[in-house]
Amino acid sequence: MMPVATLVTTLKILLFRAGPQDMPYAPALTRLLLALAALSNLLLFGLLLSPLPAALMAIASVLGVVLATEMILRSRGFANRVPQTLSALLAVSTLLNLLMLIPAVQLAPHLAELAKHPELLKQPDKLNLPQSAVLGMDAINLWAFAVSASIYRQAAGTRVLGGVGFALLASMLVLMLVFFVAMLASSLFG
Numbered sequence: 001m002m003p004v005a006t007l008v009t010t011l012k013i014l015l016f017r018a019g020p021q022d023m024p025y026a027p028a029l030t031r032l033l034l035a036l037a038a039l040s041n042l043l044l045f046g047l048l049l050s051p052l053p054a055a056l057m058a059i060a061s062v063l064g065v066v067l068a069t070e071m072i073l074r075s076r077g078f079a080n081r082v083p084q085t086l087s088a089l090l091a092v093s094t095l096l097n098l099l100m101l102i103p104a105v106q107l108a109p110h111l112a113e114l115a116k117h118p119e120l121l122k123q124p125d126k127l128n129l130p131q132s133a134v135l136g137m138d139a140i141n142l143w144a145f146a147v148s149a150s151i152y153r154q155a156a157g158t159r160v161l162g163g164v165g166f167a168l169l170a171s172m173l174v175l176m177l178v179f180f181v182a183m184l185a186s187s188l189f190g
Helices: 004-014 027-045 051-075 079-116 118-124 130-156 160-189
Strands: none
Touching: 004 051, 004 079, 004 130, 027 051, 051 130, 051 160, 079 118, 118 130, 118 160, 130 160
């Protein structure tokens, strides 16, 4: 479980009232947050995937955040900010992933049906996706991106557009890594 002070700081970061510099510098906390972020990703991926591919993709998601954060901050000369920034990103990601479970659970059966019958994409009226769940996921994803941009902006000492650029870069790296792992898992496990 996340320590109460870390949870309060995470909530403040989610509300744009604090930044990564407000997270405690504690390697043990970072290790805990790595595990919690992987678990929260596993819960999301596990809604649609079997356990092994879901676990591999969850680990890839967290690894992508670690690599992106290291790359961005080291290139800017702020390697000393990596632990707190990583803790902030992982804590925020964990809470937002748990929040995302609410609409994801509603959408999972529809997405499983779509995976079985991809031709439904050509007939969107037959998909019958719960719009409130779709909007909820979109809102949480936008919120997650805005918070990540804010965290990267503060950690890298840039303006708003720099933070947005770094958040885009990090998102692309995470997506590429997860996609690569998904393709690898698909070829190995079917």
